[in-house]
Amino acid sequence: MKQITLLxxxxxxxxxxxxxxxxxxxxxLVIETQCSFAIGGTILxxxxxxEVANAxxxxxxxxxxxxxYVFYQIPPKAKKLPLVFLHGAGQSKKTWExxxxxxxxxxxxxxxxxxxxxxxxxxxxxxxxxxxxxxTIRAIADEQFWFTQFRIGNYPDYFxxxxxxxxxxxxxxFYRQMTPNTGxxxxxxxxxxxxQLFDKIGKGILITHSQGCGIGWLTAIKxxxxxxxxxxxxxxxxxxxxxxxxxxxNSTGLFGALSAVEIPLAxxxxxxxxxxxxxxxxxxxxxxxxxxxxxxxxxxLEMAQLWATCINKHGGDAKVVHLPAIxxxxxxxxxxxxxxxxxxxxxxxxxxxxxxxxx
Numbered sequence: 001m002k003q004i005t006l007l008x009x010x011x012x013x014x015x016x017x018x019x020x021x022x023x024x025x026x027x028x029l030v031i032e033t034q035c036s037f038a039i040g041g042t043i044l045x046x047x048x049x050x051e052v053a054n055a056x057x058x059x060x061x062x063x064x065x066x067x068x069y070v071f072y073q074i075p076p077k078a079k080k081l082p083l084v085f086l087h088g089a090g091q092s093k094k095t096w097e098x099x100x101x102x103x104x105x106x107x108x109x110x111x112x113x114x115x116x117x118x119x120x121x122x123x124x125x126x127x128x129x130x131x132x133x134x135x136t137i138r139a140i141a142d143e144q145f146w147f148t149q150f151r152i153g154n155y156p157d158y159f160x161x162x163x164x165x166x167x168x169x170x171x172x173x174f175y176r177q178m179t180p181n182t183g184x185x186x187x188x189x190x191x192x193x194x195x196q197l198f199d200k201i202g203k204g205i206l207i208t209h210s211q212g213c214g215i216g217w218l219t220a221i222k223x224x225x226x227x228x229x230x231x232x233x234x235x236x237x238x239x240x241x242x243x244x245x246x247x248x249x250n251s252t253g254l255f256g257a258l259s260a261v262e263i264p265l266a267x268x269x270x271x272x273x274x275x276x277x278x279x280x281x282x283x284x285x286x287x288x289x290x291x292x293x294x295x296x297x298x299x300x301l302e303m304a305q306l307w308a309t310c311i312n313k314h315g316g317d318a319k320v321v322h323l324p325a326i327x328x329x330x331x332x333x334x335x336x337x338x339x340x341x342x343x344x345x346x347x348x349x350x351x352x353x354x355x356x357x358x359x
Contacts, residue, residue, distance in 0.1 A: 029108060033074040039200060040193030041067030041123065044132055065132035066183075068193035069093075069121040075111050080359050081205050081227060082116030086194060088210025089185075090146070090178045092126030093119035095209055099337040100173040101165040106207075106336045109345045115358075118201065122190045122212070124183035131183030143175045148293050149254075150333035151283045159283050163330040163338035185211075187237070191218040198225040205230065205357060207348075210333065213237060213278075221263075221270045228357055230348055231278045233333050235300040237261070238307045241268040241314070246306050252289065253296025258303055272316030275355045278304050279344070280322050281331030297333075317355075321347070 041064060048059030071093060074082070085106065087095040096106045096119055104112075111117050121128040124135075144155040153159045158166055165171075194215060198204060205228045208216035214237015220226040221239075238260040240246065248257040280301050285294040304320050311318035323331055328343060335344045352358045 029111060030076055031073045031111070032076045032078070034072070036069065036071040038067040038128070039070055040196040041065055042132055063130075063132060065130040066123045066189050066193070067128055067130070068123055068190070068197065069126065069128035070118055070197060072116065072118040073107075073111055074116040075114055077114065078116045079114050081203055081357055082118055082201060083110055083207055084118045084120065084194070084197065084201075084204050085207045086120050086122065086209070086212040086215060087125075088208075088212045090180070091209070092121045092177070092179050094126075094177045094179075095334070096207075096336060099341065100177070101167070101170040101339075103341070105341065106345055109342060110349075113345075113349055113358075118197065118204070120194065120197070122215070123193050124181050124185070124189070126179050128193075129182040133183040135181060135183045137180050137182065143178075146175075146178065147171075149296070151281065151293055151297065152332050154291070154293065159330070161330045162283075162332060163281075163340050164332050164334075165339060187215060187218060190215050191222060194219045195223040198223045201225075203227050205352070207232075209233065209336070210235060211237070214239075217271060220274060220276075221267050224270075226274065228274050228352075228355060229276045230351070231276070232335055233280050233297070233300070234278060234304060235297070238303050239263045239268060239271075240307065240310055241265040244310060246303070249299040249302050250288070251295045251299040252292045253299065254292055255296065258299040260303060260307070269314060271311055271318075272314045274317075275357075276308075276311065276316070276318040277348075277351050278308065278318070278320045279335060279347070280304070280320070281333065281335050281338075282324050282329050283332075284322070 044063040046058045046061055050060035085096045087093060099105050107117050107119060124131045147155045152164050153162060203225045206216050206219060206226050207230045209232045213231040213234030216229045216231055217237060217239050220229050240260050240262055242262050242265055245260055245262045248259040250257045283294055284301055285291065285298040289295050301322065308318040308320050331338050
């Protein structure tokens with residue numbers, strides 16, 4: 001009976017997949033290689049000697065933690081430079097996978113374009129949750145804050161013409177993809193793990209989102225194998241050479257004024273030998289306002305423009321693209337999963353081609 005039930009379930013699943021493929025009219029997605037592994041991290045060893053008879057005691061035992069988790073897929077005849085995707089705060093590699101309303105995310109979109117795709121869970125997050133430091137994970141009801149902070153709208157109202165599905169099921173999926181830190185966020189722990197991934201796979205392109213963008217700059221400084229950086233809506237983590245640090249940008253956002261970080265000129269100049277592009281979505285204030293979510297991202301956009309100007313002054317190749325300025329409207333903080341994510345992905349693909357990075 002159990003075998004019959006399993007067979008019926010399998011037939012139903014296959015039928016559902018066939019129906020979905022027929023409806024979408026997409027060609028099957030072909031993967032030549034698929035695997036996962038941990039990268040980076042540290043090993044702690046307690047003092048004393050391990051005794052099998054007292055195996056619940058920590059004496060002499062080890063703790064492997066603070067690594068990143070990597071899942072990758074390589075299509076046949078893949079392009080030379082793979083794409084490495086790093087998520088932002090409160091997120092995991094789910095950011096780049098299936099969208100909240102069930103469409104293909106950047107993972108599949110760029111696989112179909114012929115790129116190898118590496119998705120990361122940063123140390124102390126998601127499937128890389130084994131931390132070497134203690135943390136208290138609190139159950140906090142804060143999802144309406146994130147709805148507003150991420151510019152889906154001012155809860156409970158959606159922004160007009162927002163590129164986010166407005167059905168209840170999609171919003172629930174979006175809330176459920178958020179995940180906590182299992183240890184304090186440490187930019188250098190994350191950077192070390194991401195850099196070690198590039199040591200392992202060689203040259204590639206780093207794609208970052210939000211909090212992960214600061215990790216992107218640090219990794220590009222640390223590892224020459226990062227040949228380009230694409231950043232979606234960075235806010236914090238901007239670095240400037242010593243003596244060129246801009247004044248903090250005041251904001252009515254809930255996190256206050258936005259400040260940048262000063263680093264040695266020699267380190268900063270390592271960002272000038274690779275192309276960098278930054279994308280921002282819609283509903284960002286053009287001037288100071290009391291609408292705190294729009295003003296929060298205004299300060300981020302303004303800092304990004306100052307940063308790109310500084311990169312270019314030192315001989316680099318950086319630009320900031322504000323999508324409404326080029327006629328693409330309604331995007332939230334999650335451009336890669338919005339309703340027009342194929343259009344957003346094509347914009348990035350065009351930039352990669354322009355820079356000769358899609359060979």
